[in-house]
Amino acid sequence: MDGLLKRMTRLRSQLQILGCRLWSVWNWANCPLVAEEDSAFVRSNNLEDPVVKAVTRQASAEDKPWTHDDVLKAIGGGGKEAFTFGTKPATYWVLDPIDGTRGFLKGSEALYVISLALVVEGEIVLGVMGCPNWQYDSSNEFTTEVQENRKNLAGSGIIMIAHIGCGVWTKRLSDMLYATTKMINGWTRCFVDGCCLIHEARICAPDSQSSDSFPLSTTFSATTIADSAGNNQIFLLPTCCGSLCKYLMVASGRAAVYIHRAKVQTSIKIWDHAVGIICVLEAGGKVTDWKGSQVDLAADKDGRRIIYPSGGILVTNGNLHDQILDKISSVSSNV
DSSP states (O other): OHHHHHHHHHHHHHHHHHHSHHHHHHTTTOOOEEESOOHHHHHHTTOHHHHHHHHHHHOOTTSOOOOHHHHHHHHHTTSTTSOOOOSSOOOEEEEEEEEOHHHHHHOTTOOOEEEEEEEETTEEEEEEEEETTOOOOGGGOSOHHHHHHHHTOSOOOEEEEEETTTEEEEEEHHHHHOOOTTSOOOOEEOOOOOOOOGGGOEEEOOTTOOGGGSTTTTTOEEESOGGGOOTTEEEEOOOOSSSHHHHHHHHTTSOSEEEEEOBTTBOEEGGGTHHHHHHHHHTTOEEEETTSOOOOTTSSTTTOOEEOOSSEEEEEOSTTHHHHHHHHHHHHHHO
16 A cells, blocks of 8 residues: 555656646657656556546646546656667656655655756756755854744755756755745755765765665764764764655765665666766766766666666765775675
8 A cells, every 4th residue: 555655646746747837848859758657557556537636636727637648648658668769879858756755755854856857868968856845054044034934934945956067056945935035046056065084974875775784884883973973983864765865965065975775676767866966966976886887877778767887876975986986896895
């Protein structure tokens, strides 16, 4: 039941994105779409009615009414059967309707991300992701009035946008809700942090990865208490659901490292990483597999849905990249 609820949630989000007017503007070139959900799941589970109803409840007055055919066409457009890419470099969109569905269903302050990336001739050139529950430190705001307004928000949220060669920029979702000119309404450019020592780095890891399976565990013990981290310890940030919020952490400078281990029984999906990759790169960081090679987006030649990084994915501020690759290599050679 939990798995069904997660998929229903992602389906609704995906449909709302594909049905909005902005999507028709963005996709003026009618590029193929690679997305997490497809219509085969809806058909096989007789979910047309509940999905249509869920979308209709959230639709604005300006949106067109959704029929069963509209639903299946919209979802099917991002499915693996919708388009076969072949071996040549391709141009396509990558959509993750909700990364961190488990956190989304928990509600409260759990972090989850909605993302969209554009790949042109095999290279990620554009990415945008939103994290509605992202929290800010308002202590540096200019006025007491602004600080008080921030405190009244349940979650200020963030939009992060990256374009190749133009950097990565963020804006508060809460700023977009204010009509007053007193609020700060500009975009802020992001950069990775400048940490140069592993034991001083703030590190993200998947929720399911135990500290003893961490590739640095043979050299460093792990702690989640920042003040207690010593020379032989690494500080693991409190867990947050999904991969993309961890990329967001690194790109915004809140963390210096994100280490993702590949598992034999679990495939790594492109939509969990595409936006994050360009955001970190444009913020000055580095993203490779555990052998130092670039992530091959075209490894899944037909569907462009799965990536096969050797060992896993390493995301850093750049300064720490080679150091951690050396640690991972030494651990692997001793296994």
